[in-house]
């Protein structure tokens with residue numbers, strides 16, 4: 259989790275605690291003044307509902323940003339660095355021209371079809 263997400267989470271929890279606290283205070287204070295009992299009960303319950311809603315929304319936002327970060331990072335990390343391999347090579351042992359297929363290019367070493375000589379494929383990233 260990134261620092262901004264931790265700060266956001268702390269703010270969400272503080273807001274939640276403060277709103278819930280005021281909500282409880284309103285509900286507890288409602289019997290004191292009989293003319294405002296119903297109003298204070300409504301405000302108290304509303305404050306608690308708002309507090310829970312805000313907490314859920316912010317925690318969901320954090321979850322969403324987390325997903326985004328993962329999605330951006332994954333494809334680049336998984337993709338291997340592409341190396342340039344020529345599609346044709348000549349065997350150093352017998353001089354037979356060898357066709358290097360896409361499947362063979364992934365390997366480090368290929369073998370000559372005629373004499374079986376092991377040929378190490380170049381690892382250069384630069385085309386020539």
Ligand SMILES: [Zn+2]
Pocket residue numbers: 349350351352353354370371372373374375
């Ligand atoms: Zn050969």
